[in-house]
Amino acid sequence: MEATRELYWNIGHGASILIPMYLFTFVALGLLIRSGLQRLSIYRQGKPLNRTDRRDERILGLIKNVLLQSRVLLVKGPGIAHALFFWGFALLFLGTILVAAQADFTEFLFGFRFLYGNLYRIFSVTLDLAGLVAIVMLLGLYVRRYLVRPEGLESSRDDAVMHGILFAILITGYVIEGARMAVTELPDNMALAVWSPVGLVMAKLLAGMGESTLRHLHQGLWWLHFFLVIGFICAIPFTKFRHIFTTSANYFFADLGPKGALVTMDMEGDAESFGAATIKDLTWKDIFDTDACTKCKRCQDRCPAHNTEKPLSPMKVINQLGEVACGTPEANLIETVGKDAIWSCTTCRACQEICPASIEHVGKIVEMRRNLVLMEGEFPGDEVMTAMENAEVNGNPLGMAFASRGDWAEGLPVVRLADDADVDILYFVGCYASFDKRNIKVATSFVRLCQAAGVRVGILGKEEKCCGEPIRKLGNEYLYQSLATENIETIKGYGVKKVVTACPHCFNTLAKDYRDLGFDLEVEHYTVFLNRLQQEGKLKLKADSFDCTYHDSCYLGRHNDLYQEPRALVAAGGGTIREMEKSRAESFCCGAGGGRIIAEEKLGSRISGSRARMAAATGSGILVSNCPFCLTMFEDGIKGADLEGQLIPRDIAEILVERLAG
Amino acid sequence: MLVVACIKQVPDTTQVQIDPVTNTLIREGIPFIMNPYDTHALEEALRLKDRYGCRVAVLSMGPPNAEMTLRKALSVGVDRVILLSDRCFGGADTLATSNVLAAAIHKLAQEEEVPLVICGKQTIDGDTAQVGPGIATRLGYTQLTLVDKIVDLDLVAGKIRVSRKLEGRHEIVESPLPSLLTVVREMNRPRYPTVPIRLAAEVAPVELWNNEVLQLDLQSVGLKGSPTWVKKIFSPERDKGEIIGDGIGDPAGTVNLLVEKLLGKDLLEL
Ligand code: SF4
């Protein structure tokens, strides 16, 4: 007997079946397309933005993230369940297409069949198991959502509808298969039946019902199954099922970097408004993002502000913007989201890095900040306004005399470029390492390490200004651009080849943000620079073993994917790192990013304290970091969390300088 | 109706050091700022503009480079800025300065009613607190110094009631308009410039009035009109500090040491 089955068995294949079937299908697809097109008008409220360049890369990203579920799988548990469910359901969908393709087209028109023999056996067993995997995974997700109920996971009508329809489709599918097999395979074709193991079990359960009951059951359920699928298609635009299309499309439209670079505003043009106050001030992609969100709360779980009882949830921000875009387009975004939420963000990027839908949270928050600062002159507190005024007058937010910026380097093997521009590197020192006592130690260590490696170091001294990073992240694009332009002109004037920074914020700003303002020199963070010198044998260290834990700063880690070089340096110094639970891409912010370093932390508990406790929990006694902001925060956080004596914060450079060989 | 705020461009004295050899201010590398007290005067004028819709003019007497500071005033939204600058105004003390400023305000008042002039209580470089009162006297305005709050302003009835911040107490004073106020830091928090106004300020005109415009007697302005002059600037000698006791290890003992020391210097009574 040939290994195959009669397609449309018990249903019939005449016009009376095919015409209504295809009619319903096309109407459903028509409705889907119509609702999709209607939704375009919602996205069109936003400003233009080109996200169709670099197509090859975009298509690759789309394929990778849809078919391989790469971003979904960033989180194991529910990520694996989603991916397996997706693969199972996608196979069933593909199977249905193949059945229709043969029965209604190739065989119908040309008498060509392919679903027989071994191909049919593989087809049968694949679909049969795919369905099982899908059901089990869906069940798992159901248990998680409705019984385990993880904190912060909100279940709405959408979720109930989605679980209901999907379960019903899968279960009816098996009963239909079982009923058919009970009639056609169970009696005399067991050799084929074993290729549908789940169907076989179902068939055995149903076998006692008698053929005519089975045929009725089969026919009734077949149509129910069909209408469930039609219902599923129609529900897509009105439920979270939408994400099948919007999230997939969002992979194509994703931000291709440079990671974390903000849009450089045109401050000279004739714009009347700056930043985002209404939905029209955002781009179409910002609005599209809100439609791609599946409310999985992964972003919220990782948000340092949310985790320290501040009124910010990146998920909520996205959803609120979505509600405005769809329902109340005149509403003021800042009032909707709330100023406290907007100011609480540390731009740590934890939300964006983990979001399975490639949503961009940070840019939206910064756009709202820009509106507050540039249009209203508003800041999270007077201390921030003072810092801005200081930066404007003295080139640093700390209010230190600008002429004393280079004083820390007195007596060190460093030249000011104004005196001698023949150097190997320009060390862009940054404000904290220039003025803050604790961080001057780091700067000094770095210079000594360079000296030991035979590198001639130059600084700008009093000609250097704040790189503008905290100022920019707090929304003050005007002041940022004026500081940046001055720095760029100064640096370019000296014809240096390479800039090294010890601050990840300066690094990220000079290496990425300054590009838009015409800066094109090579910029490196000192950990990368020193690591290379060490590997080339120019920087000789003697390992002196110690135990520590290592904090990945947001701007070296998530913003620049530099996880290995600093660890290699710690190891070269003899350090053994006991990793914190949240490390690398999952690292937990120190609380200073997003300009929060110059703002008081008035809401919730201290982020730095939370991180200090995580570090202390490793029991290693030394908290190593690579950023002046982190170091400043940890000095405070350790005191605040009563961990003095248990944990010492240190910068990598300080540790290495103690281990210089010879 | 025009409210006038008087401002001065000063070196940021928090950064000024005195040259130990010549005993003069080292001004090299010191940024100029708007006298901090004046920023509060300016802000109060702007708040009156927001509230009553009056116009705001800002005056400053100084060298040509004070234009930069007047632009800062433009960037927060004043309607008119005037730089009073002339070689013959140079070297002025507080008397000569008040003459020039009063003449300028008088000139403005001929075009438009000026019910209020607001100044900072003093400058951080001169610290005399005399210019405000000097202007008031010359204009015949009532002078309300050390104001930390306008309690009530009735432009129709021509009355103002203010709170004056004195040592350890406040005084509520009522006066007929026109008045000149000198204000303290507690008056308000100066606003931060918004970008649209800032951009407009970059191209807005800074009017220049020299003595051809003001037509003042040369004996009453500049060095010639100044009965006082600075003879010497110096940092007073200070005793070296010392660390006594061990505040962390022995707080009680350290307090005793401190009390003894203060008693010994007659700085404490038992
Ligand atoms: S924004 Fe992304 S991570 Fe956050 S809830 Fe939505 S889909 Fe999930």
Ligand code: SF4
């Ligand atoms: S960037 Fe960090 S602080 Fe800001 S919303 Fe995202 S996770 Fe929260």
